[in-house]
Amino acid sequence: MQLLKDMIQAKGRVLGDDILKVDSFLNQQVDTQLMLEIGKEFHHFFGQDEVTKILTVESSGIAPALATAMQFSVPMVFARKHQSVTTSDDNYSATVYSFTKKKDNQIFIDKHFLSTNDKVLIIDDFLANGQAVNGLMEICKQAKADVVGVGVVIEKRFQKGHRYLVNNNVRLKVLASISSLSNEKITFAE
Amino acid sequence: MQLLKDMIQAKGRVLGDDILKVDSFLNQQVDTQLMLEIGKEFHHFFGQDEVTKILTVESSGIAPALATAMQFSVPMVFARKHQSVTTSDDNYSATVYSFTKKKDNQIFIDKHFLSTNDKVLIIDDFLANGQAVNGLMEICKQAKADVVGVGVVIEKRFQKGHRYLVNNNVRLKVLASISSLSNEKITFAE
Numbered sequence: 001m002q003l004l005k006d007m008i009q010a011k012g013r014v015l016g017d018d019i020l021k022v023d024s025f026l027n028q029q030v031d032t033q034l035m036l037e038i039g040k041e042f043h044h045f046f047g048q049d050e051v052t053k054i055l056t057v058e059s060s061g062i063a064p065a066l067a068t069a070m071q072f073s074v075p076m077v078f079a080r081k082h083q084s085v086t087t088s089d090d091n092y093s094a095t096v097y098s099f100t101k102k103k104d105n106q107i108f109i110d111k112h113f114l115s116t117n118d119k120v121l122i123i124d125d126f127l128a129n130g131q132a133v134n135g136l137m138e139i140c141k142q143a144k145a146d147v148v149g150v151g152v153v154i155e156k157r158f159q160k161g162h163r164y165l166v167n168n169n170v171r172l173k174v175l176a177s178i179s180s181l182s183n184e185k186i187t188f189a190e
Numbered sequence: 191m192q193l194l195k196d197m198i199q200a201k202g203r204v205l206g207d208d209i210l211k212v213d214s215f216l217n218q219q220v221d222t223q224l225m226l227e228i229g230k231e232f233h234h235f236f237g238q239d240e241v242t243k244i245l246t247v248e249s250s251g252i253a254p255a256l257a258t259a260m261q262f263s264v265p266m267v268f269a270r271k272h273q274s275v276t277t278s279d280d281n282y283s284a285t286v287y288s289f290t291k292k293k294d295n296q297i298f299i300d301k302h303f304l305s306t307n308d309k310v311l312i313i314d315d316f317l318a319n320g321q322a323v324n325g326l327m328e329i330c331k332q333a334k335a336d337v338v339g340v341g342v343v344i345e346k347r348f349q350k351g352h353r354y355l356v357n358n359n360v361r362l363k364v365l366a367s368i369s370s371l372s373n374e375k376i377t378f379a380e
Contacts, residue, residue, distance in 0.1 A: 028270065033263070076222060110213060
């Protein structure tokens with residue numbers, strides 16, 4: 001997706017060998033035109049799959065997931081990382097290891113919002129080691145919901161997530177694939 | 191906003207005298223048609239104000255804020271409640287007391303994403319005691335950004351937020367105003 005790649009080159013910042021900071025258009029400040037185009041791209045790819053729900057995890061996944069859900073005219077559901085007074089006790093949950101925070105987190109989805117009748121498209125902003133996507137797939141398995149595929153805005157191809165999903169026959173659509181962040185240079189995969 | 195009030199009556203659940211659970215269409219599962227209409231309503235009200243940024247706080251604010259930003263064709267910025275490896279050190283921050291979690295939280299926004307040239311519309315899913323909105327206004331003050339107004343999807347009129355904002359001459363647009371949740375009954379304000 002050329003608009004996205006252009007923004008990554010123009011505004012992305014490399015921290016170390018494996019962190020790409022894109023919070024000026026994706027992660028904290030969110031470019032609305034970009035979100036619209038992201039939604040259209042995922043709809044173009046998965047539009048024939050009778051998707052009933054778009055699933056993501058808070059917080060950075062919500063914007064691209066909502067923009068995608070708008071194109072499909074289906075609900076967007078996001079897993080929570082924290083429970084509060086208003087959170088249901090009746091949840092599906094999975095453990096997600098965060099490499100940036102270096103700890104295990106639980107993610108939760110109220111059991112009312114996923115069922116065996118759902119055809120789920122998982123959307124996330126980043127695919128690195130695949131922990132978040134894996135947790136969401138685990139939750140779909142608990143709900144006996146069908147996972148149609150996974151759409152990722154940016155993948156770091158040199159980390160484990162891509163290969164893991166492909167090896168498990170998950171249909172994966174990536175909008176920008178990065179093969180290297182070495183020497184503070186952003187290199188896209190072909 | 192009739193569509194919203196109808197959804198609240200049909201799908202909202204009252205917990206105790208002051209908690210309204212709307213996670214089947216607003217807070218965890220998000221209705222995309224509703225988000226579209228919410229964005230249009232806020233644009234209808236604030237559309238003449240030369241808004242340059244929509245500001246909210248993660249996570250539940252992101253969906254209505256993005257839908258609104260799409261109508262204005264301006265960026266959406268969300269304050270974070272947690273810092274991570276990729277978070278900047280150069281932040282505006284404010285303290286927000288959470289009544290549901292019964293503790294003080296810090297919220298953060300990277301200084302790059304708000305400036306003295308911005309005309310900010312603050313959007314949030316709920317207005318109760320006004321803590322989150324107040325924290326966002328404090329951050330705008332630090333950035334010397336102009337707050338055009340505050341748009342709230344649902345307010346609990348019987349709590350302190352509404353009066354506080356009106357007393358401080360903040361332009362407030364509320365899409366559904368609830369005057370009471372007593373006896374497990376949802377009563378809208380006139």
